[in-house]
Amino acid sequence: GRIRTISGNIWGKTMIEIRHLTKQFGRVFAVSDISLTIRDHQIFGLLGTNGAGKSTTLRMIADVLKPDSGSIHMDGQDIYDNPETKRDIFFVSDDAYFLPGYRPMDMAEYYAGIYAGFDLDRFKKLLNQFLNYQDRDIQTYSKGMRKQLSIMLGLCAGTRYLLLDETFDGLDPIMRQRVSVLLRNAVKEQGLTIIISSHNLQELDQLCDSIGFLHEGGLLLSEDAPRRIQALTKVQVVYQTQEDQISTERRLKILKATSQGQLMVYILDGDEEDICREIEH
Numbered sequence: 001g002r003i004r005t006i007s008g009n010i011w012g013k014t015m016i017e018i019r020h021l022t023k024q025f026g027r028v029f030a031v032s033d034i035s036l037t038i039r040d041h042q043i044f045g046l047l048g049t050n051g052a053g054k055s056t057t058l059r060m061i062a063d064v065l066k067p068d069s070g071s072i073h074m075d076g077q078d079i080y081d082n083p084e085t086k087r088d089i090f091f092v093s094d095d096a097y098f099l100p101g102y103r104p105m106d107m108a109e110y111y112a113g114i115y116a117g118f119d120l121d122r123f124k125k126l127l128n129q130f131l132n133y134q135d136r137d138i139q140t141y142s143k144g145m146r147k148q149l150s151i152m153l154g155l156c157a158g159t160r161y162l163l164l165d166e167t168f169d170g171l172d173p174i175m176r177q178r179v180s181v182l183l184r185n186a187v188k189e190q191g192l193t194i195i196i197s198s199h200n201l202q203e204l205d206q207l208c209d210s211i212g213f214l215h216e217g218g219l220l221l222s223e224d225a226p227r228r229i230q231a232l233t234k235v236q237v238v239y240q241t242q243e244d245q246i247s248t249e250r251r252l253k254i255l256k257a258t259s260q261g262q263l264m265v266y267i268l269d270g271d272e273e274d275i276c277r278e279i280e281h
Contacts, residue, residue: 021070048214117158
C-alpha cells in the first residue's frame with residue numbers, strides 16, 4: 001500500500017495544533033515529544049503498530065488523558081478543562097462503553113442530552129439502513145455491531161471533530177466500505193474533521209487525506225505537503241566498517257534508526273528495491 005496526501009483546505013484555516021506532546025506511564029513513554037498540525041475538514045490518519053501511541057494521542061486530544069508536557073490547541077484555544085472545545089469533539093474508543101440495558105435509541109437520546117447538535121432523525125435513518133436488532137440490549141451485540149453503532153452516534157453528534165480509534169477493527173469488508181463512504185460524505189457535506197487511528201496501512205491508504213506515522217511513541221513523519229509519500233520500508237543492516245555505515249546513511253532517507261549491537265535497524269522513506277540498491281552500492 002501507499003500513503004497519499006491531498007493538500008488544500010477549502011473550508012478555512014482552523015485546525016488542531018499539537019506541540020511537544022509527551023505522556024509517560026511509569027518508565028514507558030507512550031507518547032514522546034509529538035508535534036503535529038491537523039487541518040480542518042479532512043480525514044487525518046494516525047498510523048502505527050500496537051503500542052505506538054495512537055490511542056494515547058487520541059485520548060489526549062479528547063481530553064480524556066492529560067499530557068505530562070506539551071499542549072493541544074483547537075483554533076488557538078487550549079483544549080484542557082475547556083467546555084467549549086470539548087463540546088466540539090466526539091471520541092469513539094476501541095472499546096466504546098455503552099450503558100447497561102440500553103438499546104441504540106436509548107444511547108442516541110443520552111448523547112442528545114450532551115451534544116446540542118445531535119441529529120436524532122439522521123441517526124434513525126442510519127440505524128434503519130445499517131443495523132439490525134434495534135430493540136436488543138447493546139451488550140448483546142458483536143464487537144463489529146457495537147463499532148458500527150459508535151460510528152453512527154459520532155456522525156450524528158453535531159461536533160466538528162470525530163476521533164476514531166481502530167475504527168475498522170471487527171468490521172467485515174462490506175461494512176468497512178460502507179463506513180468509509182459515510183466518513184467521506186461527512187467531511188464533504190458536514191465539514192467534519194475526522195482523526196482516525198489504525199495499525200493497518202491498507203485501511204487508511206484510500207480513505208485519508210493526510211497521515212502521521214507513529215513509532216514507539218514518536219512521530220516519524222506527517223504529510224500535509226503536496227507530494228506523494230513512498231512506501232515506508234524497514235531494513236536491518238550489519239556494516240563491515242564505520243566508514244561504510246556513514247557513507248550509506250548519507251544516501252538514505254532515514255526516518256528512524258536504532259542499533260542492536262552491530263545490527264542497525266532503519267525505517268526509511270522509499271521503495272524497498274531502491275533502498276536495497278543504495279545499501280548494496
